[in-house]
Amino acid sequence: MPEHRIRGKVWILGDNVDTDQIIPARYLVTAEPEKLAPHFMENTIPGLASSISRGDIIVAGRNFGCGSSREHAVRAIQGCGVSLVIAKSFARIFFRNSINLGLPVIEADISVVEGAEVSVDMEKGTIAHGPETTKFEKYPEFLKKIVDSGSIINYAKEELLRQQSQS
Amino acid sequence: MVQTGKTAVEKVFSKKSGRDVRAGSIIEAEVDYVMVNDITGPPAMDAFSQLGVEPKKDKIVLIPDHFVPSKDIASATQSKKMRDFAWKYEMPNYFEVGRGGVCHQVMMEKGFATPGALIAGADSHTCTYGGLGAISVGIGSTEAGVIFGTGKMWFKVPETVRFDIDGPLDESVEGKDVILSVISRIGLEGGRYKCLEYRGSAIQQLGISDRMTIANMSSEAGAKCAFIPPDRKTEAYLEGRARNSWEFMDSDMDATYEQIIRIDASELEPVVSMPGSPANVKPVSEVDSEIDQAYIGSCTNGRIEDIRRAAAVLKGRKVHPRTRLIVVPSSQQVFEDAVSEGLVKIISEAGGYVSGPTCGACLGGYMGVLGPGEKCISSTNRNFLGRMGDKDSSVYLSNPSVVAASAVAGRIISPSEVLKVA
Ligand code: SF4
Numbered sequence A: 001m002p003e004h005r006i007r008g009k010v011w012i013l014g015d016n017v018d019t020d021q022i023i024p025a026r027y028l029v030t031a032e033p034e035k036l037a038p039h040f041m042e043n044t045i046p047g048l049a050s051s052i053s054r055g056d057i058i059v060a061g062r063n064f065g066c067g068s069s070r071e072h073a074v075r076a077i078q079g080c081g082v083s084l085v086i087a088k089s090f091a092r093i094f095f096r097n098s099i100n101l102g103l104p105v106i107e108a109d110i111s112v113v114e115g116a117e118v119s120v121d122m123e124k125g126t127i128a129h130g131p132e133t134t135k136f137e138k139y140p141e142f143l144k145k146i147v148d149s150g151s152i153i154n155y156a157k158e159e160l161l162r163q164q165s166q167s
Numbered sequence B: 001m002v003q004t005g006k007t008a009v010e011k012v013f014s015k016k017s018g019r020d021v022r023a024g025s026i027i028e029a030e031v032d033y034v035m036v037n038d039i040t041g042p043p044a045m046d047a048f049s050q051l052g053v054e055p056k057k058d059k060i061v062l063i064p065d066h067f068v069p070s071k072d073i074a075s076a077t078q079s080k081k082m083r084d085f086a087w088k089y090e091m092p093n094y095f096e097v098g099r100g101g102v103c104h105q106v107m108m109e110k111g112f113a114t115p116g117a118l119i120a121g122a123d124s125h126t127c128t129y130g131g132l133g134a135i136s137v138g139i140g141s142t143e144a145g146v147i148f149g150t151g152k153m154w155f156k157v158p159e160t161v162r163f164d165i166d167g168p169l170d171e172s173v174e175g176k177d178v179i180l181s182v183i184s185r186i187g188l189e190g191g192r193y194k195c196l197e198y199r200g201s202a203i204q205q206l207g208i209s210d211r212m213t214i215a216n217m218s219s220e221a222g223a224k225c226a227f228i229p230p231d232r233k234t235e236a237y238l239e240g241r242a243r244n245s246w247e248f249m250d251s252d253m254d255a256t257y258e259q260i261i262r263i264d265a266s267e268l269e270p271v272v273s274m275p276g277s278p279a280n281v282k283p284v285s286e287v288d289s290e291i292d293q294a295y296i297g298s299c300t301n302g303r304i305e306d307i308r309r310a311a312a313v314l315k316g317r318k319v320h321p322r323t324r325l326i327v328v329p330s331s332q333q334v335f336e337d338a339v340s341e342g343l344v345k346i347i348s349e350a351g352g353y354v355s356g357p358t359c360g361a362c363l364g365g366y367m368g369v370l371g372p373g374e375k376c377i378s379s380t381n382r383n384f385l386g387r388m389g390d391k392d393s394s395v396y397l398s399n400p401s402v403v404a405a406s407a408v409a410g411r412i413i414s415p416s417e418v419l420k421v422a
Helices: A033-039 A072-079 A092-101 A141-149 A152-166 B008-017 B041-049 B073-088 B103-109 B124-132 B141-150 B175-186 B201-205 B208-221 B232-238 B304-314 B332-340 B343-349 B400-409 B415-420
Strands: A005-012 A057-060 A084-087 A105-107 A117-121 A126-129 A132-135 B026-030 B033-037 B060-063 B118-121 B135-138 B152-156 B160-166 B195-199 B225-227 B259-264 B271-273 B281-283 B293-297 B324-328 B375-378 B394-397
Touching (some): A141 B152, A152 B141, B008 B026, B008 B118, B041 B073, B060 B073, B103 B118, B160 B175, B175 B208, B175 B271, B195 B208, B208 B225, B293 B304, B293 B400, B304 B332, B304 B400
Parallel strands (some): B033 B060, B033 B118, B118 B135, B195 B225, B375 B394
């Protein structure tokens, strides 16, 4: 089961950050998070990937992850060691991919400055930033099952086992 | 409470989940096909191999297209992985170089996409098959791998936004102009998580190829899927190619829509998306920019209809000396047709370059990547920063006739301007 409390230092990104920015297509010749990570956002914010430390949190604007279906976008972020992405809203496939690969994502509108510390309680649905606390909507029951399994693969394996034991 | 009727997407998800479902429900549904390409396929295969089950072979479609024929050793290794998988399991639906093309074109051309079908594809433009009345949804690689083993996936049933596009379309207005106008109106987020349904006399007037273009670029508005009611034209297209029997599913008259947007088709004109965002749309008559490259291809506008339109502009003319024109048919079939109809000759005589099918430069892969500061007008679907090459290159999106005319003029121009000059 993944950690319910996530605490980390914030990196700020804007609106409509698309998958071509997150990981340019020329690097899609591998799906390994560690190999993708150095190129995270390299066209838009050179040097960002190497500045991020394990456990850091991304806080983005609207429609984060729009564009292609490349799961490599999530893998690149995971490869950088990012523990959580908070955005005002997410593009659809990016959201699915994050849930399915076990990268926690939260839809919330918080105002923080780069470098600030935030602390999130996934169970309670709260984000503490400075003196403020923002509530966010928790995952629906079905998605929570996938998140709690750690990934869609684990979830599918458990389901397949359950079906086998029934038949 | 009296339930109102259902939208087409609610009907398809009800059928495939075996429950009576409405927008907002999260369900598990049986998919008819799951498609992956050479970029999204290998991670799907890794995910699948962890499940320890046999693959649902008849549901799986493997189409290498993004970096094939391979551009380098890394991409060759990637597509080899897909090929090895296909041979290991004796996959019935693997489309090797020379027998396939851009994944979405192949899915429609080879009859996988049919009205009422539910198709998942590990590519964001999977929504294209909505042009034939299918519900088709872009997903990620890992979940595609799970479908390889289970045949099922979770979905949230989307709300539907309906566009009523009525009135006569000017001859110069193509499917691309309709969808770019829609995206400019609702923005990159306007269709997020939604099914975009296009109806009305203008949509009926358009052929299947233009409808596919409209459904295809619904992705740029963030849509989950697109839907165009199937009709006689759809039936004619499916004739002799559909792999399965199909059912015409359409929304009920009293279905609940999230929003209904009316568009007067007679006001539409050829448009261009300015670099940076597909939503950044201007009438072509207001754009005057020199270009280095003109590109016709992709799942959006690389069909035979598109190449015919381009050839009609190019016939007897020459590509501007400082401009290069690259034409990439979206499938082997389109390529063959373009040869036999004499279109390749017309383009070549005009000084254009024609290659076999590949996604190639559409995603900045190869075969037409842009250098620093270069400008390209393209019939593709995305013009984000660095999409087709260097981060300081720019991409303008338009219909293929405008691309062809611009290739001749060396700057962005209306086809009517070029056709005026004999
Ligand atoms: S042609 Fe372009 S948009 Fe279409 S599938 Fe290939 S890369 Fe994606």
